[in-house]
Amino acid sequence: MPGAPTVRPPVTDVADVAAALFGPRASPATPRPAAALATGAPGPSRSLTFHGRAGTLLGIFVVNVCLTLATLGLFYFWARVRVRRYLIGQTELDGDRFSYHGRGLEVLIGFAKAACLFGPPFFALQWLPGLLDLGTGATVAVSIGAYGVFLLLVPVARVGARRYRLSRSAWRGIRFSFQGRALAFVRVFASGWLLMAATLGLAYPVFATRNHAFLVRHSHFGSGRFAFDGRGTDLLVDYCYAVLLTLPTLGLAWFWFVARQRRYFWEHTSLGGLRFRSTVTGGRLLGLKAVNAALLVLTLGLAWPLTSVRNAAFTCRHLHLEGELDRDAIRQTPAAASATGEGLLSFLESDLDLG
Amino acid sequence: VPTSWDGHYLDGVTPARQAATVVVMARGLEIRPGSGSPRWWPLERIRQVQGAYAGEPVRLEHTGQIGEALIVPDPEFLRAVRAIAPGARRLRFHDPTHRHARVALTIVAALVAVALGAGFHRWGVPAAARLAAGLVPTAWEAQLGEQVFARAFPPHTRCVDEARQKVLDAILARLLAPHPPTPYRFRVTVVRWAAVNAYALPGGRLVVLQGLVDHADTPEMLAGTLAHEVAHVVHRHTTRSIFEAASTAALIAAATGDASGIALLGLEGGAFLGRLRYSREHEAEADLEGGRLLLAAGVDPRPQVAFFEAAARRRGEAWQGPWAYLSTHPTDAARLAAARALAAEATAPPRPLVSDAEWKDLKRICEG
Numbered sequence: 187m188p189g190a191p192t193v194r195p196p197v198t199d200v201a202d203v204a205a206a207l208f209g210p211r212a213s214p215a216t217p218r219p220a221a222a223l224a225t226g227a228p229g230p231s232r233s234l235t236f237h238g239r240a241g242t243l244l245g246i247f248v249v250n251v252c253l254t255l256a257t258l259g260l261f262y263f264w265a266r267v268r269v270r271r272y273l274i275g276q277t278e279l280d281g282d283r284f285s286y287h288g289r290g291l292e293v294l295i296g297f298a299k300a301a302c303l304f305g306p307p308f309f310a311l312q313w314l315p316g317l318l319d320l321g322t323g324a325t326v327a328v329s330i331g332a333y334g335v336f337l338l339l340v341p342v343a344r345v346g347a348r349r350y351r352l353s354r355s356a357w358r359g360i361r362f363s364f365q366g367r368a369l370a371f372v373r374v375f376a377s378g379w380l381l382m383a384a385t386l387g388l389a390y391p392v393f394a395t396r397n398h399a400f401l402v403r404h405s406h407f408g409s410g411r412f413a414f415d416g417r418g419t420d421l422l423v424d425y426c427y428a429v430l431l432t433l434p435t436l437g438l439a440w441f442w443f444v445a446r447q448r449r450y451f452w453e454h455t456s457l458g459g460l461r462f463r464s465t466v467t468g469g470r471l472l473g474l475k476a477v478n479a480a481l482l483v484l485t486l487g488l489a490w491p492l493t494s495v496r497n498a499a500f501t502c503r504h505l506h507l508e509g510e511l512d513r514d515a516i517r518q519t520p521a522a523a524s525a526t527g528e529g530l531l532s533f534l535e536s537d538l539d540l541g
Numbered sequence: 542v543p544t545s546w547d548g549h550y551l552d553g554v555t556p557a558r559q560a561a562t563v564v565v566m567a568r569g570l571e572i573r574p575g576s577g578s579p580r581w582w583p584l585e586r587i588r589q590v591q592g593a594y595a596g597e598p599v600r601l602e603h604t605g606q607i608g609e610a611l612i613v614p615d616p617e618f619l620r621a622v623r624a625i626a627p628g629a630r631r632l633r634f635h636d637p638t639h640r641h642a643r644v645a646l647t648i649v650a651a652l653v654a655v656a657l658g659a660g661f662h663r664w665g666v667p668a669a670a671r672l673a674a675g676l677v678p679t680a681w682e683a684q685l686g687e688q689v690f691a692r693a694f695p696p697h698t699r700c701v702d703e704a705r706q707k708v709l710d711a712i713l714a715r716l717l718a719p720h721p722p723t724p725y726r727f728r729v730t731v732v733r734w735a736a737v738n739a740y741a742l743p744g745g746r747l748v749v750l751q752g753l754v755d756h757a758d759t760p761e762m763l764a765g766t767l768a769h770e771v772a773h774v775v776h777r778h779t780t781r782s783i784f785e786a787a788s789t790a791a792l793i794a795a796a797t798g799d800a801s802g803i804a805l806l807g808l809e810g811g812a813f814l815g816r817l818r819y820s821r822e823h824e825a826e827a828d829l830e831g832g833r834l835l836l837a838a839g840v841d842p843r844p845q846v847a848f849f850e851a852a853a854r855r856r857g858e859a860w861q862g863p864w865a866y867l868s869t870h871p872t873d874a875a876r877l878a879a880a881r882a883l884a885a886e887a888t889a890p891p892r893p894l895v896s897d898a899e900w901k902d903l904k905r906i907c908e909g
Binding site for chain 2: 237239242245248249251252253255256259262272275276281282283285287356357358359360361407408486487511513514516517518
């Protein structure tokens with residue numbers, strides 16, 4: 187997901203959707219009249235506005251919890267959709283809000299498909315060695331197999347989830363879409379992973395940037411395609427600093443790396459005449475996350491609606507758009523997407539955004 | 542009621558928006574964009590996408606064309622549609638007049654959610670865990686127990702002394718004799734650890750730490766501990782706690798939706814507190830069933846009472862009160878009361894477990 191190395195799904199959605207809009211590789215030499223963006227009369231640079239309120243989200247959250255418990259968990263999928271619809275619907279750009287069109291049933295079916303396809307092999311590989319009392323060699327082989335399956339599923343899940351979420355998100359009535367092939371992403375992901383393993387992790391920025399580039403370049407806003415021209419080697423120095431400073435700063439140096447990576451990713455993203463810019467800094471990110479962590483731990487997780495709203499508002503506040511979208515060049519392109527990858531993400535229950 | 546409203550129109554083809562006037566009619570809406578011909582939307586083809594929350598503009602979409610939408614900033618527009626077009630009442634349009642009831646409904650939902658959550662926690666999860674544990678083959682439990690035993694208590698930590706082990710085995714056999722047959726093979730091992738504790742591994746492995754043997758004044762005290770651990774095995778507490786932890790996690794996941802990352806830290810705290818309750822329930826059950834086992838075997842229960850009295854005196858009141866919720870075991874006072882109640886049930890006079898000489902010798906099981 188663009189510029190969000192650790193995934194919190196709702197925020198990622200906003201970022202995804204926002205990403206779809208923020209990509210114009212504007213040529214500064216040929217400025218277009220602001221009227222191209224219709225009534226918003228946008229200035230040269232503007233940011234997203236997030237209107238969401240923690241109180242409203244808390245209400246949604248409470249009703250979701252009640253219905254999820256009453257249905258023995260079945261409502262979970264509808265609950266996710268309601269939260270996502272709220273967070274995306276509260277995000278505004280140039281006077282128009284984004285809209286989310288996902289449906290609980292689609293997400294439920296996606297989850298069921300993912301569970302049937304990938305559940306048995308994964309759990310068999312993970313649990314059978316212990317239960318059948320295989321020898322050490324066989325156990326190790328099976329564990330490596332399980333890890334391999336997992337590595338394969340991560341890219342498939344990311345592509346699937348992105349495909350579904352983008353296809354259900356729209357701005358000004360134009361749907362976003364993701365048109366990359368899962369297998370192609372598996373290749374990118376696996377080769378990057380091997381490169382990282384071979385360099386003992388040093389190539390992480392290359393790995394992350396290649397993944398990100400694939401995900402952005404196959405994302406569309408209607409008929410307009412996002413572009414990304416970043417190279418992972420540009421982040422190498424920052425990455426080395428972060429690694430070296432991990433111990434002296436007790437890991438806090440990573441906030442600065444993550445912020446730097448986020449800015450870099452956005453700055454190299456464009457959509458037609460639009461380009462993006464992020465003003466996230468390590469200090470601001472640290473402030474946001476530290477307060478959120480304190481809120482969540484102190485309330486045993488109940489402050490979740492508040493932290494979600496804070497995250498979304500932070501993302502919007504620090505994301506800026508420059509240049510204009512070419513109104514005449516962009517057309518609606520209806521595309522279907524299934525929710526399988528979406529289900530897989532929730533099924534594996536881990537922070538899958540390794541990039 | 543005004544019939545004409547200002548908004549803007551999206552044609553679903555291009556990302557341009559046009560200012561538009563909407564006229565509400567009995568069978569639908571007529572949209573008159575600033576340029577181009579008017580659009581007629583029959584009511585049954587309209588879906589409301591946004592506008593249910595305060596501050597949100599009303600967004601209606603035409604179901605025939607992806608993205609064709611009408612946005613009216615004023616929520617009063619919805620009221621006008623309902624007033625003028627009677628058919629709109631059947632559609633799932635939001636009714637702003639009911640917004641004030643939301644706070645009350647949300648509070649009701651919160652109360653119901655708390656009641657449901659508490660009910661699941663109190664009864665649902667333990668019942669489900671008991672049911673699920675019953676389906677696990679005992680051979681799997683034994684397998685797990687053996688693996689843990691081999692890893693946690695490697696051979697060099699075990700006290701091996703054939704003659705003294707026989708006395709220990711005799712105490713265990715005496716306890717098990719009156720018990721109906723179980724699918725488990727019970728074995729007891731003393732381990733060279735100074736702590737005063739004992740463990741029951743699933744499948745029938747009992748582990749007594751040397752510290753406990755040292756601290757036990759009488760064979761009856763040791764037998765009380767063994768009976769407690771036997772009850773853990775027979776009632777499959779380890780297997781049940783695995784299922785209880787999993788169902789607690791599922792319960793929390795169901796209740797929190799999209800939580801991830803750091804939120805899980807806070808939730809983990811909640812789950813931990815929840816699991817402690819199940820632990821205390823298991824301990825209370827093991828106390829009760831273990832005590833019954835003692836009585837059935839004709840073992841004197843009074844040393845057990847003395848043990849809890851000593852524990853209660855030693856720890857005093859500090860560990861009662863709110864701290865009790867952070868404990869894996871019931872309070873000393875509760876355990877003492879339960880032990881006294883059981884001791885009062887004893888009918889037949891107790892028979893000694895082993896001779897004094899045998900007991901003194903057994904206490905040196907780790908001296909090799």
